[in-house]
Amino acid sequence: MSIAPWRSAIARALHRNRSLVYSRYLQLATVKENGHPANRTVVFRGFLEDTNQLKFITDARSDKVDQIQQQPWAEICWYFPKTREQFRISGSLTLVGDNESQLTLQPARANMWQELSDAARLQFAWPHPSQPRVDEPAAFEPAPPDPRQPVANFCLLLLDPVQVDHLELRGEPQNRRIYSRDEQQEWCSQEVNP
Amino acid sequence: MSIAPWRSAIARALHRNRSLVYSRYLQLATVKENGHPANRTVVFRGFLEDTNQLKFITDARSDKVDQIQQQPWAEICWYFPKTREQFRISGSLTLVGDNESQLTLQPARANMWQELSDAARLQFAWPHPSQPRVDEPAAFEPAPPDPRQPVANFCLLLLDPVQVDHLELRGEPQNRRIYSRDEQQEWCSQEVNP
Numbered sequence: 283m284s285i286a287p288w289r290s291a292i293a294r295a296l297h298r299n300r301s302l303v304y305s306r307y308l309q310l311a312t313v314k315e316n317g318h319p320a321n322r323t324v325v326f327r328g329f330l331e332d333t334n335q336l337k338f339i340t341d342a343r344s345d346k347v348d349q350i351q352q353q354p355w356a357e358i359c360w361y362f363p364k365t366r367e368q369f370r371i372s373g374s375l376t377l378v379g380d381n382e383s384q385l386t387l388q389p390a391r392a393n394m395w396q397e398l399s400d401a402a403r404l405q406f407a408w409p410h411p412s413q414p415r416v417d418e419p420a421a422f423e424p425a426p427p428d429p430r431q432p433v434a435n436f437c438l439l440l441l442d443p444v445q446v447d448h449l450e451l452r453g454e455p456q457n458r459r460i461y462s463r464d465e466q467q468e469w470c471s472q473e474v475n476p
Numbered sequence: 477m478s479i480a481p482w483r484s485a486i487a488r489a490l491h492r493n494r495s496l497v498y499s500r501y502l503q504l505a506t507v508k509e510n511g512h513p514a515n516r517t518v519v520f521r522g523f524l525e526d527t528n529q530l531k532f533i534t535d536a537r538s539d540k541v542d543q544i545q546q547q548p549w550a551e552i553c554w555y556f557p558k559t560r561e562q563f564r565i566s567g568s569l570t571l572v573g574d575n576e577s578q579l580t581l582q583p584a585r586a587n588m589w590q591e592l593s594d595a596a597r598l599q600f601a602w603p604h605p606s607q608p609r610v611d612e613p614a615a616f617e618p619a620p621p622d623p624r625q626p627v628a629n630f631c632l633l634l635l636d637p638v639q640v641d642h643l644e645l646r647g648e649p650q651n652r653r654i655y656s657r658d659e660q661q662e663w664c665s666q667e668v669n670p
Contacts, residue, residue, distance in 0.1 A: 302557070307555060309503035309515060309553045310515075311503075311505035311513035311551075313507055313511060313513050317507060318507070318549040318566065320566075321504075321513075321551040321552065322553055322562070355512040357505075357513045357515040358515065359516055361501060361517045363557075368517050370516055372512065372513075372514075405670075408669065409669045410669060411668075411670065412652075412654075412668050412669060414667070415652075415666075415668055422649040455602070455616040472608060472609075474606050474608060475603045475604060475605050475606060475607050476602070476605065
C-alpha cells in the first residue's frame with residue numbers, strides 16, 4: 283500500500299492548524315434506515331498503520347452503529363478554520379467491535395483503547411447514550427475500566443476513502459481538487475472549479 | 477408561530493462564540509440519489525422571519541440542489557468550539573430558486589441576495605462549480621451582478637427543523653437534551669444520557 287496523494291494535504295492542514303485542539307474534530311454523515319441523513323462530530327484518531335484509512339472511535343450502543351451496519355457508506359466534512367480549507371472524504375466504514383470476525387483488526391482496536399485518556403475510556407462505562415437521563419450522578423462516576431483491555435462496547439471505526447474533495451477558500455480565487463480512487467486502487471486527481 | 481424552545485440555546489451559543497467568525501459555519505448532510513450521504517460546510521444566515529427555519533444560500537448549479545430535489549431530508553451538525561457544544565438539527569429543506577412556484581418566498585430570497593457581500597454575490601457569476609477548472613483567470617473576475625436583483629442560479633435554502641439534539645460537553649458529566657416537534661407542531665424536550 284502506498285500513501286495516497288491527498289495525505290500530504292491533510293498532514294499540512296493538521297500541522298498548520300495544530301494550535302486549535304478542535305482542528306481534529308470533523309463531521310461524519312451516515313444514512314439512517316429510513317433513508318434520512320445523520321450527522322455528528324467525531325474526533326480524528328490518526329490513520330490505521332500501513333493504510334489510508336482514518337481512525338475514529340464509537341460506542342457500540344450509539345445509533346450510528348446500527349446505521350453503519352445497514353449502510354456502511356459515509357462522508358466526512360473536515361473544515362480547518364485557521365487555513366480556511368475543507369476536505370470532504372467519502373468512503374465505506376468498517377466497525378471493529380468485540381467479536382471474532384475481525385481478528386486481524388483486534389490489535390489495532392486494543393492499541394486505540396490503550397492510547398485513550400482515562401476520561402475518554404470512562405465514557406464507555408456511562409449509562410446507555412440517548413436514553414432518558416439517569417438521575418443518579420454516581421452512574422457517571424463508574425469504576426475506571428481496565429486501561430489495557432477494551433470494554434465490550436468499545437468500537438474502532440475505520441473510514442476507507444474512495445474520494446477526497448479538497449477546497450481552499452484562501453486561493454485566488456479559490457482552489458479545489460478532487461482525488462478519486464479507481465478500480466485498480468490507483469489515485470488520480472483533477473483540479474475543478476470551486 | 478412561536479419561537480421554538482431550542483432557539484434560546486442557539487442564540488446563547490452564537491453570542492458566546494461570536495469572537496469566532498466560523499462559529500456560523502456548520503455541516504449540512506444530505507443523501508445522494510444512490511443512497512450515499514453527502515456532507516459540506518455552509519454558513520448560517522439567520523432565521524426566516526416569523527418562523528423557526530434556518531436560512532442558507534446555495535448555487536443552483538451545485539450537486540446538493542439535485543440531491544435536495546430528490547430527498548429534501550437533511551441533518552446539520554453545528555459545533556461551537558468555544559463553549560464546546562453541539563447541535564444536531566434534522567428536518568426538511570426547501571429550495572427557493574428563480575421560479576414562480578414560490579412566489580411568497582421570493583421577497584425573502586431577494587432580501588438575502590441584497591444582504592450578501594459583493595464578494596459573495598460574485599461567486600454566483602463564476603464558472604460552473606465542480607467542473608474541470610476553467611483556465612482563464614478572467615472567468616473568476618466577472619462583471620459584478622446587480623446587487624438588487626438575484627441572479628437566476630441564486631437559491632435561498634431553508635431548513636425546517638423537526639428535531640434538535642443539543643449536547644454540552646462542558647457539563648458535569650455532560651448535558652444532552654433532545655427537542656422534538658409533534659404532529660400538532662408543538663415542541664417538547666427530554667433530557668437524555670450523553
